[in-house]
Amino acid sequence: MRQTTGIVLIVEDNRSLAETLGNYLESQGFDVDYAADGLEGYRLAAENHYDAIVLDGNLPRLDGLEVCRRLRGEARNSTPVIMLTARDTLDDKLAGLDNGADDYLTKPFAAQELDARLRAVMRRNRKELGQQVLTVGDLVFDPASHRVTRAGQELMVSPIGTKLLHILMRESPRVVTRREIEGEIWGTSLPDSDTLRSHLYNLRKVIDKGFDTPLLHTVQSAGYRMADLARPVQKAAAAQPAASADPVAA
Numbered sequence: 250m251r252q253t254t255g256i257v258l259i260v261e262d263n264r265s266l267a268e269t270l271g272n273y274l275e276s277q278g279f280d281v282d283y284a285a286d287g288l289e290g291y292r293l294a295a296e297n298h299y300d301a302i303v304l305d306g307n308l309p310r311l312d313g314l315e316v317c318r319r320l321r322g323e324a325r326n327s328t329p330v331i332m333l334t335a336r337d338t339l340d341d342k343l344a345g346l347d348n349g350a351d352d353y354l355t356k357p358f359a360a361q362e363l364d365a366r367l368r369a370v371m372r373r374n375r376k377e378l379g380q381q382v383l384t385v386g387d388l389v390f391d392p393a394s395h396r397v398t399r400a401g402q403e404l405m406v407s408p409i410g411t412k413l414l415h416i417l418m419r420e421s422p423r424v425v426t427r428r429e430i431e432g433e434i435w436g437t438s439l440p441d442s443d444t445l446r447s448h449l450y451n452l453r454k455v456i457d458k459g460f461d462t463p464l465l466h467t468v469q470s471a472g473y474r475m476a477d478l479a480r481p482v483q484k485a486a487a488a489q490p491a492a493s494a495d496p497v498a499a
Contacts (some may be wrong), residue, residue, distance in 0.1 A: 250373050253493045254277060254278035254279045254368075255280070255301060255367070255371050256280045256281075256288065256298065256299050256300050257274055257279050257281050257282070257299060257300060257303060257367060258281075258282045258283075258284065258286070258293055258294055258299045258301075258302045258303070259271055259274075259281060259282070259288065259302075259303045259310075259388065260283075260284045260287065260290030260294075260302065260303065260305055260308065260316065260488055261283075261284075261285070261303070261305045262285050262286060262305060262307075262308055262309055262314070263305075264269055264285070265286075267283055267493045269360065269435055270303065270325075270360060270363065270406075271355075273293070273360040273364070273446050274360075274363075274364065275366075275411075278326075278362055278496065279367075282297070282299070284308045285309075286310040286311065287308040287309065287311025287312055287313065287315065287316045288310040288311045289310075290302075290304065290308070290312060290316055291319055291320065291324075294316075294320055294324070294326060295324040295326060296407045298328075298370050298420060298423045299328050300328070300329075300332065300371050300374075301328065301365065301367050301370055301374075302320075302328055302329070302330045302331070303331050303333060303367070304316060304331065304332055304333065304335030305332075305333045306315060306332055306333065306335075306336060306341075306345065307334065307335070307336075309339070313332060313333075313334070313345075314344060314345065314348045315348075317330055317332070317345070317348045317349045317350055318348045318349060320349065321348070321349035327352045327374075328351065328374075329352075329370035329373070329374045330350045330351055330352075331350070331351065331353070331354055331363070331367065331369060331370065332345040332350040332352070332353050332354065333350045333354050333356060333357065333358075334353070334354075334355060335355070335356045335390075336355075337348070337355045343373055349485070350435070351370045351373075352366050352369075352370055354366060354416065355440070363371070366398065374437055380486065383418040383419060383420075385421045385422075385442075385464055385476065385477055386462060386476075386477030386479075387399055387400045387417050387460075387476050387477075388418070388464055388475075390411075390414055390418050390455060392415055395411055397411070397414065397456070399436035399456060399460060400460065404453065404455050404456060406457070406477050407448075407451065407452075409434065409447060409457065410451060410452040411433070412433075412434050413430065413448055413452050414452060414475075416429075416430055416433055416434075417465065417473060417474065417475035418475050420474075420475075421474065421475040421476055422474055422475070422476035423474065424468045424471050424472045424473065424474045425472050425473055425474065426471070426472040427445060427472055427473075429472070430445060430472075430473070431445060440466050443493065447472065448467070449467075449473065452465060453465045461463050462477060462479045463478075464476065464477060466478070
């Protein structure tokens with residue numbers, strides 16, 4: 250099974266460029282999704298999990314700056330964004346950064362440079378997320394100390410269970426696929442098919458047994474999620490959909 254480097258959304262209206270970037274990133278282990286205009290890009294980014302977004306500055310229906318501004322504002326989305334644009338003035342770069350972009354790449358550029366910058370913003374984002382105390386319902390996990398409590402009661406979680414808990418709480422309330430979990434914990438040295446199921450079973454016993462509200466949920470044929478379903482999950486407002494397109498220089 251291929252280990253995924255990360256999931257990237259490319260928002261680019263130049264189909265040839267989008268395909269070139271997508272093919273290269275897939276060859277480097279990324280999973281790639283596409284949007285051909287700003288509204289579709291915003292909708293996909295607001296409704297799905299991505300490790301990074303490659304966002305063209307000049308897009309139909311909604312320009313890249315506005316997409317970025319809305320993601321950071323109304324959608325409260327902190328996914329790393331790399332802006333792509335032919336505009337290379339300092340004012341243009343500052344405008345992109347001021348609207349929430351994490352990095353700025355001027356066309357034309359080498360696909361290898363985009364790959365390197367994607368990995369850099371993803372590493373930085375994962376490091377920041379890894380240091381945050383995570384909370385789902387009354388379950389609290391401190392990654393720094395590996396301390397897990399629920400309703401103030403300290404819980405004893407195994408080392409693999411702690412890794413599982415970190416992934417699921419970090420991504421909550423998103424459904425995390427089996428492939429994503431196995432890739433992050435074991436990499437290419439995958440265990441047998443029952444290992445993950447056994448660890449999840451043990452983790453569920455620790456964090457849910459004896460409590461009124463279950464937090465660890467199996468989503469049939471999709472994966473697993475950590476969520477307090479007794480409380481409504483707020484979803485970002487979606488823009489109107491548009492036809493997707495596939496995405497080094499335009």
